Amino acid sequence: MKELSSAQIRQMYLDFFAQKGHDIMQSAPLVPQDDPTLLWINSGVATMKKYFDGSVVPKNHRMTSSQKSIRTNDIENVGRTARHHTLFEMLGNFSIGDYFKKEAINWAWELLTSEEWFALDPEKLYITVYPKDTDAKKIWLEAGVKEDHIYEDEDNFWDIGEGPSGPDSEIFYDRGQAMNNVAEDDPENYPGGENERYLEIWNIVFSQFNHKPDGTYEELPHKNIDTGMGLERVVSVFQNAKTNFETDLFMPLIKETEKLSGKYHYGQDSEKDISFKVIADHARAVTFAIGDGALPSNEGRGYVIRRLIRRAVMHGQKLGIDHAFLYKLVPIVGQIMESAYPEILEQAEYIEKVIRMEEDRFNETLKDGVALLDDLIAQTKAAGQTELAGAGVFKLYDTYGFPYELTLEYASDNGLGVDKAGFDAEMEKQRQRARNARSSAKSMGVQNGLLTDITTSSEYVGYSELSALGTVEDIILADELVDEAAADTTVQVIFDKTPFYAEMGGQVADKGLVKDEAGNVVAEVMDVQHAPNGQNMHTLKLRQELVKGKTYNLEVNREFHNKVKKNHTATHLLDQALRDVLGEHTHQAGSLVEPTYLRFDFTNLGAVTDEQLQQVEDIVNDKIWANLPVETVVTDLESAQKMGAIALFGDKYGDTVRVVKAGDYSMEFCGGNHVDNTNELGLFKIVSESGVGAGVRRIEAVTSKEAFEFLEQRNDLLQETAAEMKVVQLKEVPRKVEALQAQIKELEQQKQALEAKFASQQAQDIFKDIVEANGHTLIAAKVNVSGMDQLRQLADQWKEKNLSEVLVLATAPAKDKVNLIVAVSDAGVKAGIKAGDLIKEIAPLVGGGGGGRPNLAQAGGKNPAGITDALAQAKVWLENK
Structure with a gap:
C-alpha cells in the first residue's frame, strides 16, 4: 500500500475525477447559504441540493469536491469511538443526469485499485449491494470484483422520504483481524456488520427513483450519482491507524495538547485519550466554523460553537490544563489543512481572538463550577443515589454557566444520571423571578x-x-x-x-x-x-x-459625570433612531456608556448600509437641535407600560420604575443619569458600525467635544489630501480623486499592454530552448514579468503553438516573491505527466507550495534565489519519471 498524506489523498481524489471531466467544486462555507433547512453544511451533497432538485442547472453536469461538514447530533460519542467527529471532510463525485452506474462503479474501482492512483489490494475490498439491484452487482463483477467479495444487504437503499431515492453500494476495506474488536467467528464479523475489521470507506448512491407522496416509486427521467468517501476514514486506512485520530489530520493537535498539558501523554490512559481526542476534534470544528462566519452565542449554530469550546475546555481541565489553551491550536489546524484551506492561516489571528475571548469567559467560572460538580457527585454517590439532583444541576447552569449537556456528560463519566425533570422545574422557576443573585455575583466579581x-x-x-x-x-x-x-x-x-x-x-x-x-x-x-x-x-x-x-x-468628578450623562442620553436617542430606520425588529443587545464614547449593540439580520447609518445620525442630531426636554417619571410598572416605555435587556422590574423621556421622541425604562435637555449634547457622530455576533451589530459613537474633535481630525486629513493634490478648494477633492483614478486606470492598461508585449518578445526566445528528458520535451525558463497573469498568458501561447510536452516558467516580481507555473500538453498528460505532481516537486525549492490540475498547476514562493534549482529539478524529475 502507498504511504500517502491526507493532503495527497484529497488531491488525488479530486485530480482523478477532474480527469474524468468533473469540475472541482470549492468547499462551500459551513454556514449554509440560502438554505434555512440546515444549521450547518452536513455532507457533500448538501451543497448540491439545488442541482439535484433541478432548481439550478450546473454548467458541468459532472462535479467533484472535498466538502467540509459539521454534524453534532451525536456529539457525546466524539472521543469515545474510533470514527465520530463533529467536523469532517466528505470526498464526493456527482453526476446530475449524466453518467450512471457503469461509470460510477468502474471509476470507483479504478481509483481504489489502480497503481497510478490509490493502489489498494483488490483482495481487501468488499462491496455491498441492494438485493434487487442486479445491475450494480453485474457491473461490480465486470469491473473485477470477485463474487465472494460482494454482499447483498437490504439496508442498501438510500431514501429520506419524498423526492429522489435509490439503491446504493458501500465499499469496505478489510483491515485484518488484528484491528478487530470482535472475535473472528462473531456473527457480526462481516462487511457491513458491527466490527472494526471491515471499514466502510465509500458509499455510492444511485439516485434513480422518485419517492412519490403516495409511497410509490417511479423512475427518474434524469438519474443522478451521489457518492461520499469520508476523508478521515480513508486516511486511517492508508496510514494504518487503529482509529481516525492516529492520523496526520489529528496527531499534530494531540501532540500539541500533550505539550500544553505537560502532564499526560496520548496512549497511556484510555480515559485521558478521550480528552485528547475531544480537544483535537473540537479544535478543528470551531476553527473552521468561526472562519466561515459563525460566532459563539446562546442559540442556533452559535450555541453549537459555544458548547464545543466549553466541552473542549472541560476536557482540558481533565488533562491538567487550567488556562485558556484551545485558541493556541488554531495555527496547528491551519497548518494541517493549509493545502486545501489556506484561509484558516490567513484568518488565524481573528479566529484565535474569538476562541480566546470565549475561553476566558468560561474559565472565569469553570474552576468553581468543577469543584461544585465534584462535590455534587460525591454527595450523590455517598447517599446511594443514581441521579444528580435537578436543583444542583440547575445551580451549575445558572451560576457557573455550565451547559446542561456538559453536566450530563460529566455525570455519565462517573456512572450517574441527571434528574432532567427537576432541572426543567428549576428553569421554569427562573423564568418567573428576577435574577438578582446572579446579577450581583457578576457585577461584584x-x-x-x-x-x-x-x-x-x-x-x-x-x-x-x-x-x-x-x-x-x-x-x-x-x-x-x-x-x-x-x-x-x-x-x-x-x-x-x-x-x-x-x-x-x-x-x-x-x-x-x-x-x-x-x-x-x-x-x-x-x-x-x-x-x-x-x-x-x-x-x-x-x-x-x-x-x-x-x-x-x-x-x-463633575466633568466625567457630565460627559457620561450626555452619552447616555445619546444612547437612548440612537436606540429609537435605529428602530425608526431599521424597523421595530431591532432591539438593544448591550451597551457601554463611557465619558469619551458610547457603544451600542443591537439586533439586526445584516449589516447596516451607509445610507441607513447616515439617516440614523441625522435623526439623532435633529433631536439634539430640537432642544427636547429630558424628563424622568417615577411610576408603577403598569402605568409605565401603558405610557409605551421601552424595556431593555429582558430585565425584570419591580413595582416602581423609572422612565426617561426625551420630549415625545424617546421613552425608556432607565436607572441611569441623563442631561436636562438634548441640546446639551451639542453634536452626535457615528464613528463605526460592525458585526459582533450572530445577528448582532455594534455602533460606536461620540458626542459634544469628542464629536467636534473627530470632525476636526477628518477635516485635517481632508486638508492634507487637498494639499497633496494641489487643490485649493476642498470641494474639488472628489473630482480630483476621480481624475486620478481614471489616470491610474489608463496607466495600468498601458502597463499591462507593455507587459504583454514584453512577455511575447521573451516568449520568442525561451520557446526556442527545448530540451529532452527521458523521451519527453521540456521548456523551462525564468522570465521577467509582473506576476501569475502574465505567466498564464505565456502558457496559453505555448499551448497554441504545441511546442513541447511540458512547460515550466518562473518569475520573481518582488525580492521576496516567486510565481511558478507548470503546463502539460494533452500528449504529456496521456503519458502520465501531471502538472500538479511536478509543481509539488519544485515549489519547495523556492520556499513555497501549490497545486492544480494535471494539465496546469501554479505555485507561489518567497525565495527567488531558488528559481535556478527549481528549473533544473524539473528536468531531473522528468528524467526519473
Whole structure:
C-alpha cells in the first residue's frame, strides 16, 4: 500500500475525477447559504441540493469536491469511538443526469485499485449491494470484483422520504483481524456488520427513483450519482491507524495538547485519550466554523460553537490544563489543512481572538463550577443515589454557566444520571423571578456570605446632587468587616448616603473623591458596584485613615459625570433612531456608556448600509437641535407600560420604575443619569458600525467635544489630501480623486499592454530552448514579468503553438516573491505527466507550495534565489519519471 498524506489523498481524489471531466467544486462555507433547512453544511451533497432538485442547472453536469461538514447530533460519542467527529471532510463525485452506474462503479474501482492512483489490494475490498439491484452487482463483477467479495444487504437503499431515492453500494476495506474488536467467528464479523475489521470507506448512491407522496416509486427521467468517501476514514486506512485520530489530520493537535498539558501523554490512559481526542476534534470544528462566519452565542449554530469550546475546555481541565489553551491550536489546524484551506492561516489571528475571548469567559467560572460538580457527585454517590439532583444541576447552569449537556456528560463519566425533570422545574422557576443573585455575583466579581449579610441601608442621591455628606456604615478590608482602615489600603465601603452612581445598564460608575471636614482628600473612588442587597458599594484607594461612623464629603468628578450623562442620553436617542430606520425588529443587545464614547449593540439580520447609518445620525442630531426636554417619571410598572416605555435587556422590574423621556421622541425604562435637555449634547457622530455576533451589530459613537474633535481630525486629513493634490478648494477633492483614478486606470492598461508585449518578445526566445528528458520535451525558463497573469498568458501561447510536452516558467516580481507555473500538453498528460505532481516537486525549492490540475498547476514562493534549482529539478524529475 502507498504511504500517502491526507493532503495527497484529497488531491488525488479530486485530480482523478477532474480527469474524468468533473469540475472541482470549492468547499462551500459551513454556514449554509440560502438554505434555512440546515444549521450547518452536513455532507457533500448538501451543497448540491439545488442541482439535484433541478432548481439550478450546473454548467458541468459532472462535479467533484472535498466538502467540509459539521454534524453534532451525536456529539457525546466524539472521543469515545474510533470514527465520530463533529467536523469532517466528505470526498464526493456527482453526476446530475449524466453518467450512471457503469461509470460510477468502474471509476470507483479504478481509483481504489489502480497503481497510478490509490493502489489498494483488490483482495481487501468488499462491496455491498441492494438485493434487487442486479445491475450494480453485474457491473461490480465486470469491473473485477470477485463474487465472494460482494454482499447483498437490504439496508442498501438510500431514501429520506419524498423526492429522489435509490439503491446504493458501500465499499469496505478489510483491515485484518488484528484491528478487530470482535472475535473472528462473531456473527457480526462481516462487511457491513458491527466490527472494526471491515471499514466502510465509500458509499455510492444511485439516485434513480422518485419517492412519490403516495409511497410509490417511479423512475427518474434524469438519474443522478451521489457518492461520499469520508476523508478521515480513508486516511486511517492508508496510514494504518487503529482509529481516525492516529492520523496526520489529528496527531499534530494531540501532540500539541500533550505539550500544553505537560502532564499526560496520548496512549497511556484510555480515559485521558478521550480528552485528547475531544480537544483535537473540537479544535478543528470551531476553527473552521468561526472562519466561515459563525460566532459563539446562546442559540442556533452559535450555541453549537459555544458548547464545543466549553466541552473542549472541560476536557482540558481533565488533562491538567487550567488556562485558556484551545485558541493556541488554531495555527496547528491551519497548518494541517493549509493545502486545501489556506484561509484558516490567513484568518488565524481573528479566529484565535474569538476562541480566546470565549475561553476566558468560561474559565472565569469553570474552576468553581468543577469543584461544585465534584462535590455534587460525591454527595450523590455517598447517599446511594443514581441521579444528580435537578436543583444542583440547575445551580451549575445558572451560576457557573455550565451547559446542561456538559453536566450530563460529566455525570455519565462517573456512572450517574441527571434528574432532567427537576432541572426543567428549576428553569421554569427562573423564568418567573428576577435574577438578582446572579446579577450581583457578576457585577461584584465576589459573592460570599459577608456581602450577603450586609443589610445596611444606603440612599443614592446622584440624580440631583453631585456632592453629599455620607456617613461610613460598613468597611470591608481583605474580606472582613473592620471599624477602621489605614492609608495606602484599598477597601470597599458603604455610606448611608452617596452621590456616586453604581455601574448598571451599561453606564460606567462615577469616579471622584472622599474628603474630610477640612477638605483634605481621604480617598479616591475607583469603582462603584451594587452590593448583593442593592447598596452602592464604593471601592476606595485610601490616602488617609477611614473610620466607621464618621461623616465625609463625597464629591463626584463633575466633568466625567457630565460627559457620561450626555452619552447616555445619546444612547437612548440612537436606540429609537435605529428602530425608526431599521424597523421595530431591532432591539438593544448591550451597551457601554463611557465619558469619551458610547457603544451600542443591537439586533439586526445584516449589516447596516451607509445610507441607513447616515439617516440614523441625522435623526439623532435633529433631536439634539430640537432642544427636547429630558424628563424622568417615577411610576408603577403598569402605568409605565401603558405610557409605551421601552424595556431593555429582558430585565425584570419591580413595582416602581423609572422612565426617561426625551420630549415625545424617546421613552425608556432607565436607572441611569441623563442631561436636562438634548441640546446639551451639542453634536452626535457615528464613528463605526460592525458585526459582533450572530445577528448582532455594534455602533460606536461620540458626542459634544469628542464629536467636534473627530470632525476636526477628518477635516485635517481632508486638508492634507487637498494639499497633496494641489487643490485649493476642498470641494474639488472628489473630482480630483476621480481624475486620478481614471489616470491610474489608463496607466495600468498601458502597463499591462507593455507587459504583454514584453512577455511575447521573451516568449520568442525561451520557446526556442527545448530540451529532452527521458523521451519527453521540456521548456523551462525564468522570465521577467509582473506576476501569475502574465505567466498564464505565456502558457496559453505555448499551448497554441504545441511546442513541447511540458512547460515550466518562473518569475520573481518582488525580492521576496516567486510565481511558478507548470503546463502539460494533452500528449504529456496521456503519458502520465501531471502538472500538479511536478509543481509539488519544485515549489519547495523556492520556499513555497501549490497545486492544480494535471494539465496546469501554479505555485507561489518567497525565495527567488531558488528559481535556478527549481528549473533544473524539473528536468531531473522528468528524467526519473
